[in-house]
Amino acid sequence: MTNLDHGATTVSSRALNALLDSWRASSAPGYLALADRIRLLVLDGRLPVGTRLPSERDLCAHLGVSRTTVASAYAALRDSGHVDSVRGSGSVVRLPARASVPRPTTTEGLLDLTKAALPAVDGIAEAAQRAAGRLGAYLDDSGYDPVGRPVLREAIAERYRRRGLATSADQIVVTLGAQHAIALLARVLVSRGDRAVVEAPGYPHAFEALRGAGARLVPVSVTVDDGWDEASLMQALRRTSPPVAYLMPDFHNPTGATMPAEQRVRVLEAAAAEGTVVIADETMAEMAIDDRRDAPRPMAAYGRAVSIGSVGKSLWGGLRIGWIRAERPLVDRLVRARSAGDLGTPVLEQLVVAELLGDFDRVLEARAGHLRRGRDRVVRGLREQFPSWQVPSPAGGLTTWVGLGAPVSSQLTLAARREGLLLAAGPVFGVDGAFERFVRVPFSYADSDTDRALAALRAAWDGIDGVQAPASPLLAEVV
Template sequence: MSNLDHGATTVSSRALGVLLDSWRASSAPGYLALADRIRLLVLDGRLPVGTRLPSERDLCAHLGVSRTTVAAAYAALRDSGHVDSVRGSGSVVRLPTRASLPRPATAEGLLDLTKAALPAADGIAEAAQRAAGRLGAYLGDSGYDQIGRPVLREAIAERYRRRGLETSADQIVVTLGAQHAIALLARVLVGRGDRAVVEAPGYPHAFEALRVAGARLVPISVTVADGWDEPALMQTLRRTSPPVAYLMPDFHNPTGATMPADQRVRVLEAAAAEGTVVIVDETMGELAIDPVLERPLPMAAYGRAVSIGSVGKSLWGGLRIGWIRADRPLVDRLVRARSAGDLGTPVLEQLVVAELLGDLDRVLEARAAHLRRGRDRVVTGLRTAFPSWDVPSPAGGLSTWVGLGAPVSSQLTLAARREGLLLAAGPVFGVDGAFERFLRVPFSYGDDETDRALAALRAAWAGVDGVQAPASPLLAEVV
């Protein structure tokens, strides 16, 4: 088992060893270091609740440690409520009940930066009031809308046309956010055992959606400095002819890289030659921070691709509206398949978003100013406090992908929890537990929250060799 299958009930010693990676880097006693790392895998969702852990004998043999070390680690996990051990069933992952949660380590409580997200844009409440006034015209039918209201589909198509990609309303399917769009496409395009090309690092919930559909993930490297490993991507397409490739070419999450126009052409041509459908995640696409003379057009303008978008990043995560832009035959397949998972997108939320899209340019201008301030504050703060770290200053997006210089991301994340700060460790963004040398730090928050986060990181880094149990075992969703 080369990686953790989210549909399985057991994780092998080998697979768990891959996820544990550099757990020995801590100077804490071995059993505590092992328990802390397994605990973090549970908190980050890399070990799903209900997963059966390897036996003590198998894990100690694989890790090359004494059985006493593994037994003590499992005992510590039982004491903290992260594992249940049942005779005959082994040790099973769980989350503690809220009654058993320890108090936060700081008086202010926990600051959750696992989500790279913005607060609601101005004008949403007013748009909701206007949309409510128009709702009466839509009450005559069932309200189960599996393709999207024409007024919103046309507004989305107009956004694409303004960005240089000719689009008609009948090429749009409105979804319950971008994650729903990814899952729907995966269900339609991927068969069990099919390969799916993904980016590494990349968006963890896309990995999850593809795995649930039965895909075997094939990672392609993306770096801050060099972007996509094009030779590896081309070779993978030629050798495996995967049904789908999932890419985020604009302000890639988490590296911030943007794919150049000429590379977009080459990738789409190679994919077309192999019959691969390129799924393009554009959720970060309009979150530019720095003005540039010329940005690439949407990827589908350079060749055949399926585009995914949403308003979760630009307007507000509380508006669960996304979309898929595809050719008409695929649109028909998506609509036919949709009822197996949901019965449509709420009409009122669609009307709210339709109201807001006409003023999106003004919103994006304000977002750019907010993100520029946040990025500069985070980048300057990190570079000053941690001169040994590699801290990029991306031209867009919501976060910076920090190089720590050592494989201590999980260890640092655990220490930060003790200081009241929740961050997603680097391996969350990998397929098989890689990226222990990296940490994603969002810059989309306000000045006070940013300063709190920087202070917590400084305190955590000072004690990174003495990691203890996290302050709160709440499962964080990475966005």
């Protein structure tokens, strides 16, 4: 059972026509070719689950085909479980129930590349020693508070100022990593039954946190090549007036897309008009690999947005330090709400991060060098070994969102597991599945792990059934 949010967004005939692209090129009967192309858009998340399709009458007029062609295509989609007919709502996109791929209970002996993670930067142990030397000054009070130590809040504020966004220390709440920040914001801003706009594909633990707070998710498509589907995003905001929209504007996880500055302005304006709080998860923002001199500033430099940051990628996930940047009234609400879940962030880790933020540009340069080598090795290896795959080379972040050319991601990751490699299949990043034609491959790991992963993928790909014969032969024509 999917948690369909019926009627959240509607795709117009004109927009669908643009997405359908060259569907007529197929040699199949018209209605089957049309159904197949729409099915592909559903499987890839370009038409997110819950999207309402145009009426048959409207679509046939737009496409210049007979009403029977469209009606038969919709019927074929209903039969295959990709469309639901909902009384009063017309034809709504859904995904057929699929067998989920269980996570193994133990990862011992397996190479686990399901996380986009990095080893600690050089110099953490030394910074921890220096921080321990300063700890004496903090031992006289309770040692915990819900907002963070002034020295770290000021260092984080200074980092925003250097990135072109005026910020004072009292706008910062230090959290236990970015995930905690997402969950805390969800708890404060979302009430049961509220809508929350999210990206598809997107960050699955954010989906969990928002759902945990009672949100019904309204997915909006993001792709490697075209970034955010702005028309759908605007429509989702207008139609649902959600209290929150959760976006990753920089090196979006998993596609690697970055939202251009002008689009940030338009999105924030549209959100403000609906009273929607945009939560900009900027966990990846500082993880540029290539030159970022023209990179956009933090989202909140372009309008009203709440920012989430973390040193989980830049320094080390093991420190568990993240933060929220917000206006003072929201900071106060967050601090009041926090004690229901935790009472504060450990002092020593905060002092370690404050030490390293002082030398952050050098740290980031070293990170970029590591990621550049990893990216180039993974991208080259995948392109050489799998010429039929689409392997993007992102300008930042820790992963590449690989197009497999066939809807076999779950099959591939299961086969990879048998070869000792754990990878996150594409559907993990969808709100209700989809993305079976994609797999996320991290490039943040050591060369030896990368080489082992490439070999495992080779064996897995050679071993799986169905690559040569995808479920629907028609689908093969259009992918």
